[in-house]
Amino acid sequence: MTATAVPPPVTVVRTQPERIGPLLGLAHGLTLAKRNLRYAVRTPSSLIDTVIQPVLFLLVFVFLFGGAISGTWQEYLQTLVPGLMVQITMYASIGTGMALSNDISKGVFDRFRSLPIARSAPLVGAVLGDVIRYVVAVAVLLALAFALGFRVQTDPLSALFAFVLVVVFGLTLCWLSVLVGMVASTPQAVPGIAMAVILPLTFGSNIFADPETMPRWLELWIGVNPVTYFVDTVRGLMIGGPVAQPLIVSLFAVVVAHLVLLPLALRAYLRKVR
Template structure:
């Protein structure tokens, strides 16, 4: 009896991609997020800006303007720290767009295309990996603030919830950074364009001064600025005050930002990596 030789399986057509399910795609994204974390651990200098910004903002505003705004820098410290938690997270979100643009410019995405991974994996990995940047920025700020005399006046659970909400806000703003990073041609252009949007949101808010001391037109802008409501939420959780109202507005703002920015960012990303 002679053995029957089976015909070889037909080769997959050139350029065909295997269909990847959502859970497998998430696994690919987590793998690339781990890649970003390992890169940070090997080259911690990439976090220099994330560490320096909280220190500079806290020291400059507390000791230069604290007395003029609140009478003493100690009183201003209590008010300023929750607001700075929101601001520095917004600034840290700029790194997402820069990292994606850098990978594309250096040809890293060409290598990703040759791998059997979901096209969304590099984007998911970049966004999740940048949670570390937010956590480092907030941790450095709070450690220095505690050393200067800042104290949580509510409870540990409320303070932890405030930190989680700040990270959520940073993840929301990162879609703006992704959109900018996919539109511009060079990584160096990302900070300038992103800051043109972020600066009016941060300085046109209640982070640094009481809106009642501002001109009427600016006070109106501050009252509708979502950053103001986020800062009120964090302050309420950290040092006491209303939480339910500002938190509701903040969560609505998060949903609206996702509805507006996420589709635009994904469309620009898929167009860039196609």
């Protein structure tokens, strides 16, 4: 009787995943940002907040309320447009959390885990894609505003700085949107939660009307609302007025928001992608 040969034991070597550098991680994020933009182009319904909202807000508020607030809609147009630039980016930032939550619910993140990409790439891609959405939203708003008669009363460099500041403000709120998207139970819950924060910030500000015409308690809230200072800065840069003091407060608000929201958003995101 011959003995059966016993195969040698197999040694399983567990290899650690290759460490991905920040530049390669950024490249992965840019690739996923292109993916998000292609999806937005192929699904026009996802562009409602980017293209349709600026048009609707400008037309509705200028022609329905312009005469009652400022006497003529032409005069109200000059005051309203800088404020709407801030508001539109705030609303557009909601798309970041919705996109991330939607990808997680559909299992897209499970596919990302099987790819040799940085764990931060989907988040970086969503945020970078939103930069383009902010630029498009504000550009659409300004194009219509100029067609209606809005004019920059300072200089092109100041107007460009106002544009950049609005985009920076939108990026700051991206982290709030990411946080909401990571803690919300479903993608459909993200807009409701985010709007519960954004609505008091926008309508409880000086975007639409002079705070001096409002009740004292609301005027006090507007005085501490950071959106008020962003609007004052953008107005000063585009149509004239004080800039230094509201700009300092605005930049301070950006720093504080990043210090608070960024760690919370990253922690919630990393917990989801593990």
